Amino acid sequence: MAERNFQLDSSQVKKAVQALQAFLKTKTTGDALFLDETQHISLLFTLWKVPQRAQTIRIPLPHGQRPDTEDVCLFTRDEPKMTSEQCQRFYKRLLEEKGVKNITEIIPYKMLKTEYKPFEAKRRLLGNFDLFLSDDRIRRLLPSHIGKHFYERKKEPLSVNLQSKNLARDIQRVIQGTSLKVTNKGCCCMARVAHSGMTAEEVTDNIEAAVQTIVAKLRMKGPLIKLIHVKSQTSVALPIYTSDLSHISVLEEMQAKARSARAEKNQKKKKTTKRVKKADAPAEGTEEKKNKAEEKEKEEEEEEIPQLVPIETPSKKPKLEKPPKKKQLQKAPKPAAVKKGAKPQGKLSKKAGKTDSKVKRKVK
Numbered sequence: 001m002a003e004r005n006f007q008l009d010s011s012q013v014k015k016a017v018q019a020l021q022a023f024l025k026t027k028t029t030g031d032a033l034f035l036d037e038t039q040h041i042s043l044l045f046t047l048w049k050v051p052q053r054a055q056t057i058r059i060p061l062p063h064g065q066r067p068d069t070e071d072v073c074l075f076t077r078d079e080p081k082m083t084s085e086q087c088q089r090f091y092k093r094l095l096e097e098k099g100v101k102n103i104t105e106i107i108p109y110k111m112l113k114t115e116y117k118p119f120e121a122k123r124r125l126l127g128n129f130d131l132f133l134s135d136d137r138i139r140r141l142l143p144s145h146i147g148k149h150f151y152e153r154k155k156e157p158l159s160v161n162l163q164s165k166n167l168a169r170d171i172q173r174v175i176q177g178t179s180l181k182v183t184n185k186g187c188c189c190m191a192r193v194a195h196s197g198m199t200a201e202e203v204t205d206n207i208e209a210a211v212q213t214i215v216a217k218l219r220m221k222g223p224l225i226k227l228i229h230v231k232s233q234t235s236v237a238l239p240i241y242t243s244d245l246s247h248i249s250v251l252e253e254m255q256a257k258a259r260s261a262r263a264e265k266n267q268k269k270k271k272t273t274k275r276v277k278k279a280d281a282p283a284e285g286t287e288e289k290k291n292k293a294e295e296k297e298k299e300e301e302e303e304e305i306p307q308l309v310p311i312e313t314p315s316k317k318p319k320l321e322k323p324p325k326k327k328q329l330q331k332a333p334k335p336a337a338v339k340k341g342a343k344p345q346g347k348l349s350k351k352a353g354k355t356d357s358k359v360k361r362k363v364k
Contacts, residue, residue: 008207008208008211008228008240008241009240009241010204010208012240012241013204013207013208013230013240014200014201014204016230016238016239016240017041017200017203017204017207017230018200019238020041020230020231020232020235020238021196021200023232023235024039024196024232024234024235027234038067038195038196038197039195039196039232039233039234040192040194040195040232040233041192041193041194041195041196041198041203041230041231041232042190042191042192042193042230042231042232043190043191043193043207043210043211043228043229043230044188044189044190044227044228044229044230044231044237045180045188045189045190045191045214045225045227045228046187046188046225046226046227046228046229047182047187047188047189047220047224047225047226048187048222048223048224048225048226048243049187049220049222050184050185050186050187051182051183051184051218051219051220052184053184053219054181054182054183054184055181055182055217055218055219056179056180056181056182057179057180057181057182057213057214057217057218058177058178058179059177059178059179059180059191059209059210059213059214060173060177060209060213061176061177061178061193061206061209061210062202062205062206062209063176063194063198063202063205063206064175064176065176065177065178065192065193065194065195065198065206066130066131066175066176066195067195067197070130070131071104071105071128071129071130071131072102072103072104072129072130072131072132072133072175073103073104073105073106073107073125073128073129073131073132073133074091074103074105074106074107074132074133074134074135074160075107075108075109075112075132075133075134075135075138075142075157076091076106076107076108076109076135076138076162077108077109077135077137077138078108078109078110084108084110084111087108087110088106088107088108091106091162092106094162095167098167098168099168100167100168100171102171102172102175103133103171104129105129109138109141112142112145112146113145116145117145119147122146122147122149123149126149126150126153126155129155130155131155131158131175132150132155132156132157132158133157133158133159133160133171133174133175134157134158134159134160135159135160135162136159136160136161136162137162139157139159142157154181158174158179160174178191178192178193178210179191180210180214182218187226191210191214193206193207193210194206194207196232207230207240211228211241223243225241225243226242226243227239227241227242227243228240228241
């Protein structure tokens, strides 16, 4: 990596640790609970630039950074043809045979899905334990069941190979070691390294080991670390390392080189595109000529005089006339009733006509 010869001033680190421990002693009170007497001591790293990719670095420590009073929970897989209780007994025996004594509770996967399904049960589980381990065979199945609060409080389960021959050593390394999460959203990251109950020498040893592994495993180019601070949960951050200003010139040179490399790449791309265009120019010219000729033929065809054919306009369908309603035939009025003895009028008129004709003949 870029900073292989990175070294800390051990005397400066020891002074900072002693000052931190003295500050924590002044803050302790007689009413404090036994479980809360120890505080976490962490390293705060400030990088020169924001990493391009997120990364998780596991750091083995020479001295255990967790007190024996902390509770550890282990998630295991479900063994075939076994209930949850039988599975718990099986893994307790396995851990005892391998010499593992740091695990306080074992929860099979089936029990996690059923008994810890409610939100309140998950929150209670999160508060009851300080560290969570999981069988690497079910590690990918846990996020959908434990919830987001485990990840927000940085208590997500750490995977362990329960089929390992050196199971006690592997679990001890995971529990007493630490990890650094480098994100691509900022240039600061923190790792827990020790607790206030340790001696100053043990804390300095852990700090030096952690810094060496982080510098070796960081996936970045150029100068990496700008500042390193030591702090506890309630104290101010004390600086133990500050990089030289010469790194600024190195960064500027790297940025200038990157810019020049990008410019060269862009020029090469432009040249290649021009060459391709020149190579394809004759073919494109012939195709254009063919297209133009086809367009001219189409235009000539379109310019021909069309035949004078009457265009049939769509005739609207005549509305269906409703047939006129037949007038109801008026019934003839009934003739007035003729009295008895009275002659009908029709006969009288006939006789009158006969008398008139006779009179006319006589006159002649």
